[in-house]
Amino acid sequence: MNENLQHRIRARLLKLAHFVALFIAMAIICVPGLWVVLNSFRPTVDIMAKPPVWIPRGLNLDNYRAMFGAVGEGGVPVLQYFTNSLIISVTSTFIAILVGMAGGYAFARYRFKGKAAIFIGLMLTRAVPGVSLSLPLFIVMAKTGLIDTHMGLILVYVALNVPFTIWLIDGFFRQVPIDLAEAAEIDGCTRWQAFWKVEFPVARAGVASAGIFAFLTSWNEYALASQLTRSTFSKTMPVGLRDFTSEFTINWGGMCALAVLMIIPALILTFIVQKHLIAGLTFGGVKG
Amino acid sequence: MAQVQLQNVVKKYGAVEVVHGINLEIADNEFVVLVGPSGCGKSTTLRMIAGLEAISGGDISIGDRVVNDLPPRHRNISMVFQNYALYPHMTVRENLGFSLQIAKRPQAEIDKAVDEAAQILSLAEYMDRKPGALSGGQRQRVAMGRAIVRHPEVFLFDEPLSNLDAKLRTQMRTEIKKLHQKVKSTIVYVTHDQVEAMTLADRIVIMRDGHIEQVGTPLEVFETPANTFVATFIGSPPMNLLSGQIAGGEVAIDGGPKVTLPDQFAGKVQDGQKVILGFRADNLMPEGHAMPMEGASAEFEMVVNLSEPLGTETLLFGSLAGKEVQAKMLNPRPVADGERLQFQLDLTRCHLFDAETQQSLR
Ligand SMILES: Nc1ncnc2c1ncn2[C@@H]1O[C@H](COP(=O)(O)OP(=O)(O)OP(=O)(O)O)[C@@H](O)[C@H]1O
Ligand SMILES: [Mg+2]
Numbered sequence: 001m002n003e004n005l006q007h008r009i010r011a012r013l014l015k016l017a018h019f020v021a022l023f024i025a026m027a028i029i030c031v032p033g034l035w036v037v038l039n040s041f042r043p044t045v046d047i048m049a050k051p052p053v054w055i056p057r058g059l060n061l062d063n064y065r066a067m068f069g070a071v072g073e074g075g076v077p078v079l080q081y082f083t084n085s086l087i088i089s090v091t092s093t094f095i096a097i098l099v100g101m102a103g104g105y106a107f108a109r110y111r112f113k114g115k116a117a118i119f120i121g122l123m124l125t126r127a128v129p130g131v132s133l134s135l136p137l138f139i140v141m142a143k144t145g146l147i148d149t150h151m152g153l154i155l156v157y158v159a160l161n162v163p164f165t166i167w168l169i170d171g172f173f174r175q176v177p178i179d180l181a182e183a184a185e186i187d188g189c190t191r192w193q194a195f196w197k198v199e200f201p202v203a204r205a206g207v208a209s210a211g212i213f214a215f216l217t218s219w220n221e222y223a224l225a226s227q228l229t230r231s232t233f234s235k236t237m238p239v240g241l242r243d244f245t246s247e248f249t250i251n252w253g254g255m256c257a258l259a260v261l262m263i264i265p266a267l268i269l270t271f272i273v274q275k276h277l278i279a280g281l282t283f284g285g286v287k288g
Numbered sequence: 289m290a291q292v293q294l295q296n297v298v299k300k301y302g303a304v305e306v307v308h309g310i311n312l313e314i315a316d317n318e319f320v321v322l323v324g325p326s327g328c329g330k331s332t333t334l335r336m337i338a339g340l341e342a343i344s345g346g347d348i349s350i351g352d353r354v355v356n357d358l359p360p361r362h363r364n365i366s367m368v369f370q371n372y373a374l375y376p377h378m379t380v381r382e383n384l385g386f387s388l389q390i391a392k393r394p395q396a397e398i399d400k401a402v403d404e405a406a407q408i409l410s411l412a413e414y415m416d417r418k419p420g421a422l423s424g425g426q427r428q429r430v431a432m433g434r435a436i437v438r439h440p441e442v443f444l445f446d447e448p449l450s451n452l453d454a455k456l457r458t459q460m461r462t463e464i465k466k467l468h469q470k471v472k473s474t475i476v477y478v479t480h481d482q483v484e485a486m487t488l489a490d491r492i493v494i495m496r497d498g499h500i501e502q503v504g505t506p507l508e509v510f511e512t513p514a515n516t517f518v519a520t521f522i523g524s525p526p527m528n529l530l531s532g533q534i535a536g537g538e539v540a541i542d543g544g545p546k547v548t549l550p551d552q553f554a555g556k557v558q559d560g561q562k563v564i565l566g567f568r569a570d571n572l573m574p575e576g577h578a579m580p581m582e583g584a585s586a587e588f589e590m591v592v593n594l595s596e597p598l599g600t601e602t603l604l605f606g607s608l609a610g611k612e613v614q615a616k617m618l619n620p621r622p623v624a625d626g627e628r629l630q631f632q633l634d635l636t637r638c639h640l641f642d643a644e645t646q647q648s649l650r
Contacts, residue, residue, distance in 0.1 A: 177371065179369045179373035180373050180375060182367075182369070183369060183374075183375075184375070184386075185340070185361060186360045186361070186365065186366060187366075187386050187387035187390060187434070188387050188390040188438075189390055198375055198377075202376055
C-alpha cells in the first residue's frame, strides 16, 4: 500500500477516535442533566423503574401542571421562588461586579500599603468552606433580623463572590496596557472617562465572565440559602426543591420539573454571554 | 505659539532622583529630539511634559502657561507611544476621532478632521478595521493620525519607530519629517537611535543619567561634541579616543606616536596637561587612499587587524598604543589582516578633551 494512503487512513481513524472519545465524555457529562429533563416529563413509576427505562414511553406535562397547581395538590409557589432567586442573584451579582471592578482595578493599577496582604487575605476567604459559616451566619442574621429576607442572602452572596470577582477582574485589567488609559487621558479624557471609555470596554470580557460566575454561584447556592430562608418570602429555587420531599415520599417528577425551570435561565444567560466568556477565557488578544 | 520650557525640572521616584534639574527651551515649530542611552531619563522627561508623570521640582511651561499641575487633557498636546496604544475595541476611524468625540465637537467637524488625517497618512482603506487587523507600520500611522487630528500645540513621540523593522523605520522616519513640514507644530521626539536623531532633528538634546550633556543642531553635536560622551554617542562608528599628554606643542599619545597640537587648540592647553585626543574614522586614512587634506596632518604607522569592506570604502580596525582605532580607506583595495600601513590624520578635524573633566577643550 502506498505510504501516503496509509497516513491518510491513519489520520481519519484518529479523527474518528477523537469523535468517539469526545462523544463518550460529553455523554457522561450530559446524562444527569438529560435524565433530569426526561424525568420531569414522566410519572414516578417510570422514574423509579428497575431496570431503568431509558427510552421514554408516554411523556406528559403532569409534573409541571401539578407544580403550578394549587398548594396541597403537589403545587409549589414556583413564581415566588423564581422571583426570589432572580432578585437575589441579579442584585448580588451586580454588587459583586461593581465591588469586583473597583477592587480589581485598584489591585491591577495602584500601589498601596499592604496590597499583597489584602490580596492573600481575600483569596484565603475562598479556602473557607461556605457551609462552615452557616451557623455563625445564622446567628448574625438572626440578631440583625435579616433571616428570611432578600437582603440577608444578597449580603451573603456578595461576600461570597467578591473575592472571586476581584481576583478575576484584576487579572483582566492587568492585561490592559496602562498606555491605553494614558493615551485616553492625552486625548482629553478625565481619569474616570478613560476608565469607562477605554479600559472598561477592553476588559469587558473579563467583567462578563466574572458576572456569569457570580450569577451562577448565587443562582445555584443551596447550603446557606437553606439555613437563612424560611418562607416563600425569601426561599430561592434550590431551597424550593425541598418542598417536594415529605415525610415518607419524594416527588421526584416534581423536583425534576422545578430543576428544569432552574436550569433554563442559567443556560440562556450562559449562551448570551458565551461569546464574551470564551473571549474572556482566551484573553490576550488585546494588542496595542 | 507653543514653545516648551523646562526649568530645573527634577524627577524623583521615592528617594531616587532620575532627572536632575534639566533646563531646556524648545522654540515654536521646532523639532527637538531627546537622545541618549537606555535609562537616561528621556521617557521620563517626555512624560513629565505630557503630564503623565508628576514633576518633583522645577517648572514646565507650554506656550506661555506654566503647566506643572495641569492634567494631560489641559495641556493641548498629543503623544505617540512606543507600542502605539491604539484602542483595540475601536475601529481606525473611531480611534482617530476619539479625542474630538471626547471634546464633544460636532460630528461633521470630526468626520472632516478624521478624513483629512487619514488622507495625510494614507489610511483611507483601513478606516473600518480594528487595530488588531493592521500591520505594525499601519498601526504606527494610525497612532500618528490620532495625534494630528486635534491640531495640538505640541507633539510628543516616545520611540515611535522602535517596534518596526529596519526598512519600515526608514520609511516612517521620512513620513514623520514630512508630517512636521505639513502640520507645523512643535515636536519633542524621544529615541535612542542616533541616526533617527540626526536625520529628524532641528536640534538634538543628548541626555545621560538624567543630565543634559549637550544641545545643538545635528551638525553642531557631530562636529563640536561638548565632551567625550557626546563624541562617542553621536556618529557611527564612534569617535576614536586616545589618552595622551601635552608636551611642547605636541600631543604625546600614551605609548604611541606624537602628533602636532592642532592649531585650533593652540593657547587652550597647558604643557603637561593630560588630554584625550579624539578623531573620527573619516579623518584617519591610509596614504594613497585618503582624501586630500587641506590643513595640517599627522602621519603614523598602524597595524590593521581587521577590515570591513563597505563597497565605496573600507572600514579598517587597527591598534594604536594598545587601543582599537577605526579608520577609513577610500578607493579600497583588499587589505590583509595584520598589514602595516602608513596613516594620515587630519589634524584640523581633531578634538581635544580634558582627561579629567572629559569636556572639550575647544
Ligand atoms: N516607576 C519608576 N520607579 C522607579 N524608577 C523608575 C520608574 N520609572 C523609571 N524609573 C527609572 O528612571 C530612569 C529613567 O527612565 P526612563 O524610562 O526615562 O529611561 P529612558 O531614557 O526612556 O530609557 P529607554 O531608552 O530604555 O526607554 C531609569 O533609570 C528607570 O529605572
Ligand atoms: Mg523610554
